[in-house]
Amino acid sequence: MNSQSTGEKPxxxxxxxxxxxxxxxxxxxxxxRFPPEPNGYLHIGHAKSICLNFGTAQDYEGYCNLRFDxxxxxxxxxxxxxxxxxxxxxxxxxxxxxxxxSSSYFDRFYKCAEELISKGLAYVCFLxxxxxxxxxxxxxxxxxxxxxxxxxxxxxxxxxxxxxGGEFKEGECVLRAKIxxxxxxxxxxxxxxxxxxxxxxxxxxxxxxIYPMYDFAHCLGDAIEGVTHSICTLEFQDNRRxxxxxxxxxxxxxxxxxxxxxxxxxxxxxxxxxxxxxLKLLVDNNHVASxxxxxxxxxxxxxxxxxxxxxxxxxxxxxxxxxxxxxTDISILESSIxxxxxxxxxxxxxxxxxxKLVIExxxxxxxxxxxxxxxxxxxxxxxxxIFFSREVYIDEEDxxxxxxxxxxxxxxxxxxxxxxxxxxxxxxxxxxxxDGNAKTIYCTYDPETLGKNPSDGRKVKGVIHFVEASRAIxxxxxxxxxxxxxxxxxxxxxxxxxxxxxxxxxxNGFVEPNLSNAKAEIAYQFEREGYFCRDSExxxxxxxxxxxxxxxxxx
Ligand code: ATP
Ligand code: MG
Numbered sequence: 001m002n003s004q005s006t007g008e009k010p011x012x013x014x015x016x017x018x019x020x021x022x023x024x025x026x027x028x029x030x031x032x033r034f035p036p037e038p039n040g041y042l043h044i045g046h047a048k049s050i051c052l053n054f055g056t057a058q059d060y061e062g063y064c065n066l067r068f069d070x071x072x073x074x075x076x077x078x079x080x081x082x083x084x085x086x087x088x089x090x091x092x093x094x095x096x097x098x099x100x101x102s103s104s105y106f107d108r109f110y111k112c113a114e115e116l117i118s119k120g121l122a123y124v125c126f127l128x129x130x131x132x133x134x135x136x137x138x139x140x141x142x143x144x145x146x147x148x149x150x151x152x153x154x155x156x157x158x159x160x161x162x163x164x165g166g167e168f169k170e171g172e173c174v175l176r177a178k179i180x181x182x183x184x185x186x187x188x189x190x191x192x193x194x195x196x197x198x199x200x201x202x203x204x205x206x207x208x209x210i211y212p213m214y215d216f217a218h219c220l221g222d223a224i225e226g227v228t229h230s231i232c233t234l235e236f237q238d239n240r241r242x243x244x245x246x247x248x249x250x251x252x253x254x255x256x257x258x259x260x261x262x263x264x265x266x267x268x269x270x271x272x273x274x275x276x277x278x279l280k281l282l283v284d285n286n287h288v289a290s291x292x293x294x295x296x297x298x299x300x301x302x303x304x305x306x307x308x309x310x311x312x313x314x315x316x317x318x319x320x321x322x323x324x325x326x327x328t329d330i331s332i333l334e335s336s337i338x339x340x341x342x343x344x345x346x347x348x349x350x351x352x353x354x355x356k357l358v359i360e361x362x363x364x365x366x367x368x369x370x371x372x373x374x375x376x377x378x379x380x381x382x383x384x385x386i387f388f389s390r391e392v393y394i395d396e397e398d399x400x401x402x403x404x405x406x407x408x409x410x411x412x413x414x415x416x417x418x419x420x421x422x423x424x425x426x427x428x429x430x431x432x433x434x435d436g437n438a439k440t441i442y443c444t445y446d447p448e449t450l451g452k453n454p455s456d457g458r459k460v461k462g463v464i465h466f467v468e469a470s471r472a473i474x475x476x477x478x479x480x481x482x483x484x485x486x487x488x489x490x491x492x493x494x495x496x497x498x499x500x501x502x503x504x505x506x507x508n509g510f511v512e513p514n515l516s517n518a519k520a521e522i523a524y525q526f527e528r529e530g531y532f533c534r535d536s537e538x539x540x541x542x543x544x545x546x547x548x549x550x551x552x553x554x555x
Pocket of ligand 2: 037
């Protein structure tokens with residue numbers, strides 16, 4: 001995450017704008033902000049915005065504020081405030097100074113509203129919601145002026161004070177900007193600046209019963225904090241007019257180096273939703289266990305599943321920043337985590353569908369301690385102890401009675417295979433249940449093959465993993481599939497109709513004994529199975545599958 005001047009990072013249109021601003025002297029430094037509304041947990045789309053805002057500021061040696069856009073107390077909660085702070089820090093970013101809240105500027109916002117009223121640029125409007133909609137017109141039909149538009153300044157000042165004083169009911173009136181009811185931009189048709197809400201706010205309690213709208217609060221928050229580049233998603237493109245209008249009409253903020261808004265395309269990820277509203281519905285309707293269910297595209301869900309901060313930052317970089325809306329291929333996210341874990345994850349063996357393998361020519365009661373590399377490509381990571389004895393578990397999928405062809409590399413009767421990190425074994429016979437399924441497999445081992453090939457030159461190509469039975473530890477494995485059946489769930493307003501009923505499969509098997517104290521959220525590579533990490537919310541030994549070893553989805 002180092003300097004852009006080293007040329008390590010690909011440039012993007014935001015960096016181009018910043019470079020121009022710095023070279024023209026328009027700005028001397030770069031100040032950005034990440035402005036979440038605390039009405040849900042952060043998701044992978046927010047991660048893109050976090051990496052862009054914090055990452056850009058960092059690269060230009062500026063800073064980034066974390067500002068809660070807390071202007072809608074009805075939907076907000078302190079639980080969300082806390083989770084957002086945790087997620088931003090977990091991603092590896094640090095905000096400048098204290099956490100900021102739009103609500104801490106409510107006094108200042110109020111004064112700005114009074115200034116607009118004094119300038120004849122805002123008025124208190126008593127049209128009800130239906131009337132307001134009707135007066136607004138449509139894209140084809142210009143709006144009509146509200147009958148309250150010409151109330152005189154003095155009267156508007158009094159009415160606004162009364163709004164603040166709680167003298168009107170919720171919905172009875174709003175403060176509106178006086179701009180242009182025939183503007184081709186709907187957001188400029190006298191937008192609402194303040195509305196009445198009798199709610200308890202998580203920061204300001206009962207201090208206020210009027211709350212500013214996003215379009216009014218956001219630009220003012222930026223200007224108060226000296227933000228230079230206010231980066232948001234494309235759906236706010238039109239709202240840039242109201243952003244500029246507000247700042248240009250306030251004496252303190254109509255200055256050459258005032259903040260400007262720039263829009264980039266939001267992340268839409270295949271098989272995921274990045275709508276907080278829809279994510280909340282999944283939680284509220286128990287389609288998932290919680291906001292941090294490992295199937296959720298939330299930052300906390302990805303973390304619980306074993307994604308690393310570095311992999312998410314890498315993903316953000318791979319997808320880049322543009323102004324074109326698109327659906328991002330989920331395999332890009334998966335290859336980011338795979339690439340990271342392939343280099344760093346400790347190797348281990350886990351048997352997910354266990355079946356017992358009895359090595360008949362191995363002494364009863366003998367237990368050998370063997371060494372296995374922690375990472376085969378990185379000797380410096382050292383070795384781990386594994387065990388070997390007469391009975392081991394292998395995966396039932398690694399055995400068939402008759403090998404289907406010469407290329408078959410797993411265990412079959414009369415066929416040899418290497419048990420990973422130990423000996424070569426040859427299956428001889430098996431017991432089966434009444435349905436003919438193998439229950440116990442019997443084999444012999446070649447004692448001369450520990451860590452070396454057979455001396456007679458015979459080639460044994462197949463390698464399967466195993467766990468020694470007496471020391472094996474029981475574990476639960478949670479294997480996840482896509483949460484949604486459709487690659488673009490945004491098409492569905494009701495996501496429950498495209499939920500994948502098989503998004504979670506639970507299996508019970510065995511792991512190596514050294515995993516008994518595995519740390520939560522740190523991924524291991526279970527050889528031949530994939531990356532898994534211990535679940536942070538379960539008491540017993542439960543492993544969440546992070547991602548498979550290869551991209552099998554498109555095969
Ligand atoms: P809501 O759905 O509640 O309106 P939101 O998705 O806009 O929420 P905010 O909390 O307002 O969420 O978002 C904080 C910041 O994250 C905003 O600047 C927003 O533009 C950005 N952001 C939100 N979703 C995405 C996304 N999918 N891709 C990129 N940036 C996003
Ligand atoms: Mg928003």
